[in-house]
Amino acid sequence: MSAVIQASELGKQYRRAWALRDCTLTIPEGHVVGLVGPNGAGKTTLLRLAAGMLAPTRGTITVLGERPAAGPAQLAQVGFVAQDTPVYAQLTVADHLRLGSWLNPGWDGELARQRIGQLGLDPKQRAGSLSGGQRAQLALTLALGKRPELLILDEPVASLDPLARREFLQGLMEAVAEHGVNIVLSSHLVADLERVCDYLVVLVGSQVRLAGEVGALLASHHRLSGPRRDPGSLPASQQVITESHTDKQSNLLVRTDEPVLDPSWTVRPVSLEDLVLGYLSRARNDAPARRPRLGVVS
């Protein structure tokens, strides 16, 4: 299976500051990928590099096997919806579709018109007077009308109310079901990601802290709680992601591909939110190897 996005030691520098540095990442084909990370982690920079809107300062990135924006054919395969789903306020809905057909060689006018009809948008209405949810849907329609192989969305639903958010994601998932388009989207809203994403990438400080298929990630992580003990005494196959201790109790998030057999642990499954929070807080403490020495209570 080939990679949709492949980045190697990718870096982008603005004046003196690095927005992204040493980012190495492979995203396989056929997924809806959720990209999460704190503000300033480099998510937007990474997505703009992938869309060919920025050129890397260092390292390499290929998208669908080619350098982003390598030529018209490559550009036609990649759709991009920027943060806050911008549209042209003075142009009508119909103008936007006309623009789409002029600018995109593979424009699917039928699909675009159908979507506008389903959404109940008036083609004569100016985009500036649409609601936030309608504007987002218009931006999505333009991106889908292009019939891209890869659609990149930067925080597409962050500013939408819950209903508009749900409707936007419904439209997006319909496109995945119908056209098999690859999706990479960044979001802070883990509950939304949980519904739509089957591949997760956690990016903190330019580094990929966690990447993989959601089902496999959930199956290989467990929350353990039990009498206090030194995490250093765990089997080598159990990697501690986060730990917290009281004087009597230890609570751990561990990664392991083997079942946890130790009967002193109460083992609970993790949610996607547990995973994301676990890896974010681990990155913030940034001391995965430095474990506090604990007296072993037994």
Place this chain on the structure above:
Amino acid sequence: MIEFQLDETSGVATYLQLVQQIHQALRMGMLELGDRLPTAQQVVAQLAINPNTVHKAYRELEREGLVRARPGLGTFVTRLPSGTDPATQARFLAELTGWLRSARGAGLGPDDVEAIYRTAFRSCFAEGVA
């Protein structure tokens, strides 16, 4: 046609929720032999979930032999779940009731019983959930 409902707080994987709801619809006669399941696109349009989740659920049902995908046409119910026969169910109900009575007689409260049950349930059924 049936409509799925998701419980986001249940902790049960989304695809399993779909599988369980089909099972239930079959048991309750809301789906019958030859009925077509909603297409992935219909489910996705309603729930805003990843289509792969629907495919995974339908593959699981197919593996169980309850439905069959006919390319280009949809996924159809081909067999009804063979419920355990009533006599066997009654036997296990009686055994469990007897066990619960003796647990209560030994001074165990509902919380104790539930903790024991959950532990035993997990150790019996933990495999195959992943």
